[in-house]
Amino acid sequence: MLKLLDVIEDKLNKLFLFETQDGYTIEGVFYRGNTLCISSQVGCNIRCIFCASGSKGFFRNLTYEELLMQYKLAQKYLRGKISNIAIAGIGEPLLNFENVVKALSMFKAEGLKVTISTTAYPLKNFKKLFSLNHNGVTISFHAGLEETRKKIIPVSESLEDIKKVLVENLKNVSSRQRKKYQLGYLLIEGINDDYENLRAFAEFASSLKLQVQLMMLNKVEGKPYNPVSEKKYLEIFKFLKSYGLVVTLSNRYRINKLGGCGTLCVNRWKKGLSKV
């Protein structure tokens, strides 16, 4: 039902190109020597402005077998190196919730650690994430102010509603449990790198003692958005740290041109379709 078409490698990452039975190509990426990032949908409807994955629209959900097969095919190719799965490739996992939950329990049964990245849309499924047996969830905030987030993630819940769910579900949990949830902030020059957004974001993150993943943008060809300078990136890192937050920076795998965050796409090398 899923075929491994190609693997492209550089010193850091391995980009896996899979073909579905009905002729779509999707992608996954192996990084850090142990983690496979897999796709949950063919395309994406959330339309985050910086991302290549949804730039051709949404085609269909992947079945749980197709989620599992991405791992099985890559694991065979890599001779057993995968110990972690990140459901963070093409698609919004919460919009393919049943298949993702089924695949999650199958991955766990194989002894794998599984993390999920989400925009928290739709909220009804976001609420259910707190009772699942995952190893971590990154919630894409990318802003401190409502209007900025709406600009970056056009199809989304309000920040206010997402915050409410986080407060309800995390206020009484142990610090160990709380560590499983982190907020993602992808910096886009001139869009969300202002201190009004960053201050509002930092205040909320510190009120719940949530870790922050501060991400550098991978420039996608044809999109008018740019990463912030290295200097600004470190300045913002220090600013967030001044709130007492634990902040992780984008590692070299995530900002790599091959398979870095937001760069996976559908039908990249299909005949008649141009590369993104």
Ligand code: SF4
């Ligand atoms: S970042 Fe994720 S949710 Fe947003 S468009 Fe890309 S794949 Fe979809």
